[in-house]
Amino acid sequence: MAPPMILEPPFLDSLELVYLMFALSGFILGWVAQRGNYCFVNAMTSVFTTKTYDRFGGLMLLFGLSALVPGLLVAVGVVPSVDQYYFNYFGGWYIVVGAFIFGFGAAIAGGCNLSMLYRAASGYVQNWLELFGMMVGTYIFATLVWPFQLSTMQAGLLSTKAGGYVEYLPYDLFHSVSGASVGATAVLLGVPFILFGVYLQRRTQARFRAMGSVEPVRAAGAGGVVVSRERESTGHGSAVKRAWRVLTLKEAMGTNLATVVLFLDLLLVFIVGAGYTFNYLVITSSDGGRFLEYILMPFGVNLALTTSWYNSSLPIVDTSVLMVIMLIVGAFSASYLSGDFKIRIPRERRRLAIGFGGGILVGLGVRIALGCNVGLMWTNFAQLGYDGLLFLPSMLAGVALAVKVQEHLL
Amino acid sequence: MEKNLQDEVVDLRGECCPIPEMTASKKLRKMTPGQTLVLLTDHQPAVEVTLPALAKTLGYPISIQNEGDVYRVRITKR
Numbered sequence: 001m002a003p004p005m006i007l008e009p010p011f012l013d014s015l016e017l018v019y020l021m022f023a024l025s026g027f028i029l030g031w032v033a034q035r036g037n038y039c040f041v042n043a044m045t046s047v048f049t050t051k052t053y054d055r056f057g058g059l060m061l062l063f064g065l066s067a068l069v070p071g072l073l074v075a076v077g078v079v080p081s082v083d084q085y086y087f088n089y090f091g092g093w094y095i096v097v098g099a100f101i102f103g104f105g106a107a108i109a110g111g112c113n114l115s116m117l118y119r120a121a122s123g124y125v126q127n128w129l130e131l132f133g134m135m136v137g138t139y140i141f142a143t144l145v146w147p148f149q150l151s152t153m154q155a156g157l158l159s160t161k162a163g164g165y166v167e168y169l170p171y172d173l174f175h176s177v178s179g180a181s182v183g184a185t186a187v188l189l190g191v192p193f194i195l196f197g198v199y200l201q202r203r204t205q206a207r208f209r210a211m212g213s214v215e216p217v218r219a220a221g222a223g224g225v226v227v228s229r230e231r232e233s234t235g236h237g238s239a240v241k242r243a244w245r246v247l248t249l250k251e252a253m254g255t256n257l258a259t260v261v262l263f264l265d266l267l268l269v270f271i272v273g274a275g276y277t278f279n280y281l282v283i284t285s286s287d288g289g290r291f292l293e294y295i296l297m298p299f300g301v302n303l304a305l306t307t308s309w310y311n312s313s314l315p316i317v318d319t320s321v322l323m324v325i326m327l328i329v330g331a332f333s334a335s336y337l338s339g340d341f342k343i344r345i346p347r348e349r350r351r352l353a354i355g356f357g358g359g360i361l362v363g364l365g366v367r368i369a370l371g372c373n374v375g376l377m378w379t380n381f382a383q384l385g386y387d388g389l390l391f392l393p394s395m396l397a398g399v400a401l402a403v404k405v406q407e408h409l410l
Numbered sequence: 411m412e413k414n415l416q417d418e419v420v421d422l423r424g425e426c427c428p429i430p431e432m433t434a435s436k437k438l439r440k441m442t443p444g445q446t447l448v449l450l451t452d453h454q455p456a457v458e459v460t461l462p463a464l465a466k467t468l469g470y471p472i473s474i475q476n477e478g479d480v481y482r483v484r485i486t487k488r
Contacts, residue, residue, distance in 0.1 A: 037455035045428040049435060050464040110426045124426055208466050252458050340454055342479060346424035403428065410433055 003165040003177045008080040009275025019319060021272040026323035028265045029281060030118055030330025035249070035338070036258025039115035040373045041106045044399040057200030058255040063392075064193030065263045066382040070270050071186020074179070081177040083274040085168035088385045089370055092159025094149055098369025099377070099391040103398025105361025106373075108354055108406065109133065113283040113362070113372035117324070118331035123343045126355035131288065133359020138289025140360065141367035142309035149368065167385045185384055193381075201256075249338035266382055273319065280379040282320040283327070283372050289363050309367075320375075354409075365398075419448045422456070423480060430456035431464045434485060438468065441487045449483040457481045 032038065043055035074081050106112045109130040111119050116134075120127040153159045165171045169189065174181035245251035253261075266281050273279030293303040293310050303310040335341040346352060366372040369391060371379070377395070380388035418437060422430050430451050437447050451457060457474055465472035465485050475482040 037459060039427065039455070042427045042455065042460070046431075046460060046463065049428050049431050050460060050467050052463045052467060054463075055459070107428065110429065119426060125424070126426065211466070211469050252454065342452060344424040344426075344452055347421050348425075351425060351429070403432070406428070406432055407436065410429070410436055 003085075003168075003171060004082050005086065005164050006082065007086055007275045008082055010079055010083070011272075011274070013272060013276065015276070018273055018276050019322060022269060022277075022319040022323045023326045025265050025269045025281065026326030027330035027333075028268075029114075029262065029323070030121065030327035030332075031334040032253065032258050032261045032265070033114055033327075034118045034122060034331040034334040034340075035246070036253035036255065036261075038255075038258050038262065039112055040377075040395075041103070041110075041112040041115065041399060044103070044396055045107055045403055047396075048400055048403045052204050053200035054204040055255050057197040057204070058259045060193045060197030060200060061256070062197075062259045062263055063378065063381045063388065064190045064195075064197060065259075066190075066266055066378060067193065067384060068186050068190025069263075069267060070382045071182055071190065071384055073271070075183030075186060077179060079271060079274045081168075081170070081179075081182055083279060084182070084383055085165050085171070085177065085385070087163075087278050087280070088165075088167040088380070088383050089163040089387070090153050090160050091163075091167050091385070091387045091390065092153065092157075094152075094159070095369045095376075095387055095390045096394045098365045098367070099394035100365070100398040101361050102365025102369060102372065103395035104402045104405075105137075105358045105365055105398075107358075107399045107402030109358025109362060110351075110355060112374075113288070113366065114374050116359075116362070117283065117288075117327055118335075121328045121331035122335035123341050125343065125345045126351055129352055129356040130359035130362060131291075133356040133361075134363035134366075135289055135292035135295075137360040137363020137365075138367055139292055139303070139307075139363075141289075141364050142303075142307045145364070145368060146309045167387065169384045169386060172386070182384065189381070189384065249334070266378075269323075270382060277319045280382055281374055282323060282379065283374040288324070289367060415442070415444050417446045417448050417484075419450070422449055422451045422453070425451065426453050427455055427460055431460040434461060434464055434483075438470070438485065438487055443487050446484050446486045449485070450480050451483060452480050457483065461485070 040059060043059045046052050047056050070079070070084065073079050074084050109116070109126070111127050111130060116127045116130050120131055153161070160166050165177060168177065170181040170185040171177055173185055242251065246253055246257070269281060270279050290310060296303060305311070332341070369376060371377070373391070373395065377388045377391040380386075380391070418441060420433060420437060422433060430449060430453055434447060434449055441447060449461065461483050462472055470485050470488055473484045
């Protein structure tokens with residue numbers, strides 16, 4: 001018998017509470033990503049540019065924790081399994097192709113879907129243009145790619161014909177959605193990622209030590225001393241001082257602190273939103289792309305009436321849109337209050353064109369992949385699906401190619 | 411010889427990752443030992459993470475000066 005496909009709210013939340021939690025979650029996401037300089041693309045480019053793996057290791061920790069803990073919560077019955085797999089969507093060739101295009105475009109444009117939004121909120125004009133490019137990319141997808149892609153999805157051509165439990169690893173591995181199978185899958189998926197993340201970070205630290213690297217010398221200027229988050233703590237007093245500096249916005253959050261807070265943020269919506277809505281963190285690339293639809297409406301152009309993807313896409317007012325709006329508010333607040341906000345225009349004007357062009361590829365890529373690095377890749381680890389496992393290496397390959405291309409452009 | 415040891419200044423204001431570290435990496439490859447690369451940037455992740463990481467990887471000394479709305483990052487090639 002097939003597993004159920006009806007959501008089961010485990011808690012008697014009011015809708016007001018659900019919306020409030022998603023708003024809070026979006027604010028935390030924007031704030032922490034901005035203060036932690038958290039960017040999936042940068043974590044990947046650093047593997048190729050500076051040959052350092054600590055931030056990529058942070059990403060592996062994030063994915064591992066996101067698979068392990070929600071999985072264990074389902075395993076012990078806190079959240080019903082159906083609430084974990086219900087929103088798994090189709091998987092297939094388009095995730096591999098889309099993630100590659102997305103990775104390439106995001107690395108060229110200078111930001112993944114998360115960093116594009118928080119950097120745009122911090123005053124980076126290039127990322128504003130990336131957002132506009134994403135709208136154009138979404139339109140290109142909707143008119144040229146989606147009809148073909150949909151036909152392959154309906155035919156099951158290198159694609160699943162459904163989502164939900166079909167893409168749920170416990171069901172795929174054990175043909176069961178019981179607590180035992182979910183728990184075992186969570187451990188099998190989450191623990192290797194956590195161990196790999198720890199290994200990458202230790203490897204980078206050991207390499208620095210072996211090279212006898214010296215910490216940066218930082219001279220106080222008009223704005224005070226810049227303190228590196230790379231610096232290692234030297235004792236309890238140092239940790240307390242650093243925590244104070246982070247809290248008072250004088251110092252950026254370290255990679256691992258930001259990783260843990262972002263993971264807890266995901267856990268918040270996973271629990272509160274269970275059974276009510278899409279209970280994961282989302283960077284609604286679909287809604288970001290659909291902004292073009294709303295921009296054109298005052299001019300009498302209604303894409304929803306002429307282009308099927310716009311017509312059949314998500315509604316504008318839901319918890320995920322609220323989350324994105326609050327993400328921007330959180331990022332702007334963090335940027336402004338820390339003194340980092342500034343309208344930044346690259347001296348080299350062609351960077352603006354590259355940002356726009358990269359944004360087009362970002363829009364095209366995320367729509368082909370059916371989601372971005374947060375809404376699909378990271379989220380899918382918490383859904384115990386396999387789309388994230390397809391997305392990760394494809395995006396990494398796209399980033400690697402972009403680094404090669406940019407080396408020639410510079 | 412004196413000409414080779416002159417600082418090379420690159421204005422990266424407005425640029426975000428990965429441009430600062432990639433530019434620095436490419437410039438440093440072409441420079442001679444003893445020469446200093448001076449980068450002007452207003453991108454905090456470059457100051458806090460990527461440029462120090464690049465310098466550590468290469469084993470080059472780095473200093474960072476906050477000059478109000480811009481950071482002056484100096485990396486000396488060994």
